[in-house]
Amino acid sequence: MEVQNPTVENTSTKKAKLNTKRNMMFWGWLFIAPTLIGLLVLNIFPVFQTVYLSFHSVSTFGQSTFIGLNNYIKMFNDTNFWKSLSNTLFYAGIQVPITVVLSTLAAVLLNTKIKGLSVYRTLYFLPMIAAPAAVAMVWRWLFNSQYGLINIIIESLGFNADIQWLSDPNLVLWAVIIVGIWSNIGYNMILLLAGLQEISKDYYEAATVDGASKLRQFFQITLPLLTPQLFFVLVTSIISALQVFDVIFVMFDLTNPSLSSVQSLVYLFFHESYVLNDKGYGSAVIIILVLIIMIITAIQLVGQKKWVNYD
Amino acid sequence: MHKDLNVKTKTLIHVILIIGAIGMVLPFVWMILTSGKTVGESISIPPQIFPESFRWQNYSKVWNVLPFVSFFINTGLMIFFRIISSTLFSAMAAFAVAKLDFPGKNIFFMIVLTQMMIPAQIFLTPQYLLVQNLGLLNTVSALVIPGVVSAFGTFLLRQFFMKLPDELMEAATIDGANIWQIFYKIYLPLAKSGLISLAIFTSLFAYKDLMWPLIVNMSQNKMTLSAGLASLQGQYATNYPELMAGSVIAIIPMVILYVIFQKRFIQGIASTGGK
Incomplete structure (x- = not known):
């Protein structure tokens, strides 16, 4: 095997490392993407939506009107x-x-x-x-x-x-x-x-x-x-x-x-x-x-x- | 613990455990016995333990009253699609968290843990409104949607991937494999027992879930076994033999699965708790 010039090797490993890092990030995000999107849409966002709904009056089709603390007041009197x-x-x-x-x-x-x-x-x-x-x-x-x-x-x-x-x-x-x-x-x-x-x-x-x-x-x-x-x-x-x-x-x-x-x-x-x-x-x-x-x-x-x- | 238990202690332990076991099993035995009785036999005083002759007609009657074939198909499809989707996505995410290093990983894992800790009812109404807005009420898709991804599955499989050595990855990278190939061809097969545990949990949770199928699929031929059986109760308030026959039909598939995969069930559960 030929002996490589040490400086060349050095830059190429650096490049390779940078590549692996980018590569890792690409694959990492790709791998978590479905679960991340699913959890955000189905779980994380709904938590905030439920909090939001609790301050609203909600019609059958999901349209809501802001009513402040009325639901909570109703609840404490229920x-x-x-x-x-x-x-x-x-x-x-x-x-x-x-x-x-x-x-x-x-x-x-x-x-x-x-x-x-x-x-x-x-x-x-x-x-x-x-x-x-x-x-x-x-x-x-x-x-x-x-x-x-x-x-x-x-x-x-x-x-x-x-x-x-x-x-x-x-x-x-x-x-x-x-x-x-x-x-x-x-x-x-x-x-x-x-x-x-x-x-x-x-x-x-x-x-x-x-x-x-x-x-x-x-x-x-x-x-x-x-x-x-x-x-x-x-x-x-x-x-x-x-x-x-x-x-x-x-x-x-x-x-x-x-x-x-x-x-x-x-x-x-x-x-x-x-x-x-x-x-x-x-x-x-x-x-x-x-x-x-x-x-x-x-x-x-x-x-x-x-x-x-x-x- | 007790190497030197004497016969007396052992007998006492068995007696206690047998009493407990009878308590666990008796409701099921009574369910089966009642399902074979006539209404008259079920309410006779003094009580009649065994039916004169086992009335299979109760089963055929309840089978005809409710669309059990649809219940089975809906439940089966719900479980099938949830298993395929959530095991694949959870395995990918779990592998990334356990074996890859990238920015954002910890935040993602925090989201996973958060989802596991929040009581599920808080997601319910927004999920319902989502399904409604997509026009998917009364469909199999509605049953599948909350289970397409799984925080619990990601958490469970992460533990399995963490136990596998990192060296496999380095060796494969040198051989020129990309990360998808490393995941799919090397790590995934090694996490097989974790995948099976997750599949079992997914089926059990989906099968036992009552509220979600109850609210999204009101039309009877789109119900699951669980929800369908619950709907039987209103119509039949007093015909217990037929109610019990319906219950037996509804629990049989999981009992069969349990008998086949018993060890997996138990190991799976034991691996989720504790330290």
């Missing part, structure tokens, strides 16, 4: 809004802790090298893959006050079984909570199980040598080392619980007199925007929900430093 807000917070406040505790219990029990792990895992996850309409439909049948399986079982245990799950205003939200717990245990359990499997066996061996009981091992080793996954599960569960809609929509008809005791903010958003066709008011409702979710998530992100254990 008992349905306050009821939906408290229903939503109550639902999340009860459903999430119970689900997280039960899915942690299931994950810990499944992490004990017992037989049948994959069978249990498959069964626990089953609710997650069913269409919510089908899930809500079967629960509606199970909760039926006269012929539903749940009241039949309660009666066979010797209790008074005249429980109006789907019409007693004090119980309707509990019915939705039960379905929510049942639907979400499997998903959270799998996330937590993955976390448990990462914990090194050495910790337990050392603890056993030191004579620590299983219960103590759980609280001193398992739980602290599982906190990153627990945190993730908690944050995502709260976000999705605050958006509860499907089950309420299918289990409760519009004519159900207890609807106001069970409707959530997303239900109110849907009802106002697409049944009553008031998309401006619906947008204001959803803005408030998003703000609530952001605040709760931010508090958790700050609070995690106190209890989440990242190595």
